[in-house]
Amino acid sequence: MTVGVRSTPETVEHQTAPSFFNRVLETLDTRKRVLIVGDSPLASDLIRVLVSKRRHRYDVIGVLSKDTFRVGQTVVGRPVVGTLDHLFETVERYRISVIAICLADRRGTLPLDALLDFKSMGIEVIDGHQLYESECGRLSIDELKPSALIFSSGFRRRPITLALKRLEDLIGATMGLVLLSPLMLLVSLLIKLDSHGPILYKQTRIGYRGAPYILWKFRSMYHNAEGETAQWASLGDSRVTRVGRWLRLLRIDELPQLVNVLKGEMSLVGPRPERPSFVQELRKKIPYYDLRHTIRPGLTGWAQICFNYAASVEDSHIKLQYDLYYVKHLSLWFDLIILLKTVRVVLMGEGAR
Numbered sequence: 001m002t003v004g005v006r007s008t009p010e011t012v013e014h015q016t017a018p019s020f021f022n023r024v025l026e027t028l029d030t031r032k033r034v035l036i037v038g039d040s041p042l043a044s045d046l047i048r049v050l051v052s053k054r055r056h057r058y059d060v061i062g063v064l065s066k067d068t069f070r071v072g073q074t075v076v077g078r079p080v081v082g083t084l085d086h087l088f089e090t091v092e093r094y095r096i097s098v099i100a101i102c103l104a105d106r107r108g109t110l111p112l113d114a115l116l117d118f119k120s121m122g123i124e125v126i127d128g129h130q131l132y133e134s135e136c137g138r139l140s141i142d143e144l145k146p147s148a149l150i151f152s153s154g155f156r157r158r159p160i161t162l163a164l165k166r167l168e169d170l171i172g173a174t175m176g177l178v179l180l181s182p183l184m185l186l187v188s189l190l191i192k193l194d195s196h197g198p199i200l201y202k203q204t205r206i207g208y209r210g211a212p213y214i215l216w217k218f219r220s221m222y223h224n225a226e227g228e229t230a231q232w233a234s235l236g237d238s239r240v241t242r243v244g245r246w247l248r249l250l251r252i253d254e255l256p257q258l259v260n261v262l263k264g265e266m267s268l269v270g271p272r273p274e275r276p277s278f279v280q281e282l283r284k285k286i287p288y289y290d291l292r293h294t295i296r297p298g299l300t301g302w303a304q305i306c307f308n309y310a311a312s313v314e315d316s317h318i319k320l321q322y323d324l325y326y327v328k329h330l331s332l333w334f335d336l337i338i339l340l341k342t343v344r345v346v347l348m349g350e351g352a353r
Contacts, residue, residue, distance in 0.1 A: 031059040032124075035096040037084065038103035039065045039075050042128050042143050046102060047076040049136045058135075061094045066109060087114050091123065102128035104143055137306060138321035139328065141287050149288070154328035164332055165267065172268045173261040184255055187218055187247065194243040197223030200256055205273035208296045212276060213265045216256035220244025251346050257299050269335040270298025271323040274316075282316050292323045295330065300342040302326035302334075 034050065036043045043063060050058040062081035065071065070080045082090050091099070099118060103109060119125050129148060132140045149155070188199045201219040204212050221239040240248065247253040260266040266273070271292040274282065283289040303322035310316045326334065 031057060032097045033095060034058045034060045034098045034100055035090060035094065036060065036063045036075070036078070036128070037087070037099060037101050038128070039063055039067075039070060039080065040102050040104040040143060042104070042132065042140055043100075043102035044076050045140055046100060046128050046132045047078055049132060051076070053135060058098065061096065062090070064090060066103070084109065084111055087111050091118060096123065098124045098126065098131075100126055100128045100131050133325065137302070137325055138318070139324045141321055141324065144288070149291075152328065156330075161331065165330075165335065166264075168332065168335065169261050169267050173258040176255070176258045177262075180255060180258075183252070187243075187252055187255075190243045191219055191241075191247075195222055195241045204276060205297065206276055206279045206293065207265055207273055208293065210290065210293045213260070215260060215266075215273060218244075218247055218253040218256060220247045220253045254299060261299060265296070267296040267298045269300060269302075269326075269338050270296050271301050271326065272304060272319075273297035278316075282313065282320075285313055286317050286320055288324065289320060291327060292320060295327055300338060302338055305338060305341040305345050 036047065047060050047063075050060050060078050062079045063075045064082055064084055064087060065080050066084055068083055071082055073080050081094075090096070099115065101110070101115075115125050127148075129140050129144055132138075191199050197219055199219060201217045201221075202214050203217070205215040207213045220241060221244055222241055244253065257266055261268060279289075301323065302325060303319040306322050307319050308315070310319050326338075
């Protein structure tokens with residue numbers, strides 16, 4: 001005869017306490033539980049961004065794939081928990097609050113009826129590109145369809161905004177040249193004493209609407225250091241003079257470009273201009289590269305304060321993502337934020353080469 005063990009209140013409490021506290025912790029967890037629909041490169045990039053965010057506003061639960069054989073595998077450390085056919089049960093099981101669509105090809109594969117039901121239930125359904133953009137301040141361009149840019153709510157060019165931006169440039173450049181003239185005279189003297197060659201250095205750059213213009217800088221390299229072939233700047237570049245190293249660290253070598261701003265060839269804020277040879281190379285390898293030429297190049301920009309100095313095609317690829325984010329969201333308020341952040345970057349000496 002088997003003798004049953006009678007449950008005591010202590011036993012019941014011991015059995016239910018863990019699940020009770022788990023529910024409490026889940027209630028206190030304010031992170032949004034994200035399900036990634038699709039296993040494209042965009043999905044991988046988005047997972048990296050969401051996982052690396054310091055605030056950890058999102059908890060990436062897993063990925064749904066179109067292919068059955070991917071189930072059980074991982075995408076950037078997150079499990080493939082099922083296929084698109086498992087969307088409804090996956091959302092229910094894991095109590096998903098955000099569904100991020102990262103399918104490379106959505107034609108005939110996107111479960112529209114289920115997504116509409118989830119949307120009506122208060123679950124956030126968002127395009128993966130949009131979530132990527134809002135979380136890291138740049139556009140994911142590799143799989144971005146032209147239609148996504150065409151029908152985007154951004155890229156507005158209100159005449160009043162452009163007029164005020166030009167007024168901002170004129171006032172800022174004039175004040176900068178007046179207030180910084182003593183410093184610029186001192187820099188000119190130091191350059192002349194440090195090494196042989198002219199004080200100012202000029203280069204042809206590509207500007208607004210792809211038109212070339214002459215950009216002016218304080219010379220920070222030895223005279224004729226580059227020769228006839230354009231070269232990417234590198235960390236600890238041996239071509240840089242002693243004075244030039246400090247000029248680059250503090251970004252003082254860029255000050256003569258205030259004259260370019262006054263002439264209307266540049267703006268205080270915008271994408272940094274590139275040399276013609278680099279532009280020819282980059283526009284072949286990076287999608288949507290010429291969109292950065294739809295506004296005037298800048299003395300400083302969103303890419304300059306968010307990313308290090310570009311020294312390769314790969315770096316330029318990332319910087320273009322920041323540039324296009326700025327082009328899309330252009331505003332005077334955004335310019336002010338960038339100018340204030342530029343002061344911090346200059347004082348910290350970040351990204352200089």
